[in-house]
């Protein structure tokens with residue numbers, strides 16, 4: 001059981017600390033920052049640029065290309081060899097640049113999600129980035145914070161920390177037993193240290209920073225195992241394994257083509273080798289993996305701009321499959337702006353402003369509300385700071401001209417049991433006219449069960465079942481209006497002594513204060529949008545069942561026939577019962593964070609991809625268990641941010657739905673880009689196979705294919721990746737996560753469209769080959785294949801026809817097309833490039849006309865088919 005120790009008042013302890021309690025002056029902090037450097041662990045052995053560059057050549061595909069270059073050299077085609085090597089080097093440079101850029105953008109995302117620390121600077125409490133903490137700073141720790149530096153505990157209020165990142169043990173370490181006073185601080189008691197990387201799971205403390213950055217215990221460990229790991233997303237992994245398989249298949253086909261060319265068509269060895277080389281180069285999707293990474297990275301940047309910070313690229317893919325969003329109520333679905341409403345004390349239910357300070361009970365209620373609360377009114381700015389529930393209490397006091405500061409100065413706090421959402425209570429100890437009095441506030445159901453008496457104007461009376469029922473009835477009446485009801489009670493102690501949780505019993509009940517927290521207006525629309533997209537929204541809250549159901553109804557989450565279940569009821573259900581009732585339960589109320597794991601598990605058992613929000617320390621396991629754990633950027637604890645894969649910069653439910661739409665869009669764009677790249681490659685393979693079987697000359701030189709795969713194909717592929725999210729994305733059901741990206745319909749489209757492009761390419765080849773001119777034939781085939789693939793970029797932007805998609809909605813696709821055309825014209829008509837790309841000298845504008853017509857044909861056919869499909873879909 002956690003014990004709360006208390007030795008001195010904060011003021012006393014701070015005075016004992018004299019000057020240091022003020023914290024460092026801004027000037028001193030700057031000087032120390034220069035002296036000690038930023039409070040960051042060094043990133044470990046980062047790969048050097050040269051290492052990254054050399055790694056680009058480790059690929060099997062690259063090896064095949066090197067072989068191709070060597071063979072070209074042997075067959076006397078030195079230009080091809082040079083171009084292949086040049087392309088390989090260029091590709092490696094691009095790969096390196098892109099790797100470093102991706103690292104940088106990931107770092108900046110990490111920085112956005114990195115912890116902050118509350119410190120005293122020049123006597124003022126300020127929140128600063130953890131990197132700016134310096135030795136000598138006074139850091140204020142609270143439950144949910146991450147300890148960002150090593151330090152000595154100066155003041156301890158039931159502090160409990162989890163040091164698993166250092167010790168590997170997940171059990172919380174109770175720092176309470178080590179509670180010390182300022183005199184011990186002076187002695188420098190080593191036991192009272194907290195270490196960077198630990199998580200505060202309970203209580204609060206002030207800490208004097210003794211070590212930062214690599215000078216911390218964590219830094220020492222980090223120095224030992226200095227390495228950063230690069231993780232690939234499932235999609236990247238499946239594409240990698242696809243590429244590996246493809247490489248094998250290509251080599252096998254190359255061997256067959258080589259054998260066929262020699263034995264069936266009696267071609268020379270070098271010519272046959274050139275076929276094999278052409279085939280290998282045609283088939284290898286050189287740009288595929290970079291394009292996927294680029295599209296994923298662009299997706300995360302866009303999401304960050306829309307307040308959803310993805311900590312993990314993997315999560316971007318999973319987002320598109322989310323089918324259940326479990327969301328906290330307060331602050332996420334509601335505004336977390338609590339305003340006091342009706343008050344109940346001494347048998348009467350009143351509007352807040354009708355409270356009478358002449359009535360002893362009502363006066364004590366207000367006193368309890370202001371003393372057992374940490375919120376303060378900022379007179380200068382006219383705003384209140386603190387937990388919104390407590391802010392509402394300060395606002396109520398303000399209505400009566402009662403200043404919480406003077407109340408608190410009259411009755412200083414002599415001890416406290418901090419609020420936590422498991423207990424749903426908070427207690428503080430004060431001296432009231434010489435009597436140590438414990439004031440407690442919290443959930444009515446919890447407090448009512450612990451109250452033995454009720455305060456009336458006649459004094460304390462016994463809490464009879466009838467009185468209990470009357471209070472429950474009033475609570476029900478208020479809750480049905482969607483109001484949060486907070487109960488207040490007190491208890492007189494025999495002496496000022498350390499508090500234990502056992503003290504929170506045997507209370508005298510004072511009364512109730514209700515408050516309203518209106519739903520966020522945008523949440524109503526977001527819930528409806530999610531529903532349209534086949535995504536179920538579930539409310540999970542620590543609030544009362546009736547209050548929660550009323551708000552859920554206003555938001556469209558709770559509908560007729562739905563059920564609301566409380567944490568206690570959930571405990572009484574077996575897994576089988578829960579599985580049976582799960583689809584009907586829309587609201588879980590009075591749940592503790594532990595229940596969230598059970599809810600996530602239950603939905604996952606039904607095959608759903610679950611997103612779960614959380615802000616507290618105890619939410620971390622559920623955030624980890626969920627497929628997409630979502631933490632709150634503003635109100636969330638550092639622990640929850642650490643466990644989440646997505647952080648909401650605005651704590652807003654609507655942002656989750658937006659992120660899901662973006663996730664779907666990114667996935668669809670990647671799929672379209674893959675379709676584009678692979679269908680173009682398939683066309684090349686068909687052409688080479690056809691020519692080798694019919695003993696025709698090689699239709700393409702390796703340089704041709706590299707030019708297409710790396711240059712003219714990459715541009716439209718990236719443009720497809722930048723396709724804006726379609727409105728229709730929310731009309732579809734969530735994607736089945738088990739379905740592979742290269743599913744049958746996609747493979748059929750790749751094959752069919754590849755065949756169309758191959759047919760026109762070979763027609764162009766024959767046109768050029770009329771006079772037996774192999775160079776002209778190859779030039780025609782190359783130019784047609786390039787242009788047909790550029791046109792094809794428009795087909796792969798989406799499933800609908802271009803008339804529905806409209807050219808103007810993705811300007812990048814038009815720019816990519818134009819850039820590709822310019823590059824092709826340069827190759828076809830610039831003298832130097834002409835010879836490098838083995839373009840027939842006689843190639844002229846008449847030929848250009850032919851290839852334009854031929855290259856446009858596949859797109860015409862594909863668009864006509866799409867038009868028919870559009871009409872069938874009735875759009």
Ligand code: ATP
Nearest residue numbers: 328329330389419421424426441442443541542543
């Ligand atoms: P969410 O919907 O995000 O779970 P919540 O605010 O409804 O948030 P908790 O913060 O866990 O859930 O609060 C649970 C209950 O504890 C509230 O319904 C209220 O009765 C009580 N409570 C909330 N804040 C305080 C507080 N500062 N002091 C005492 N009791 C509180």
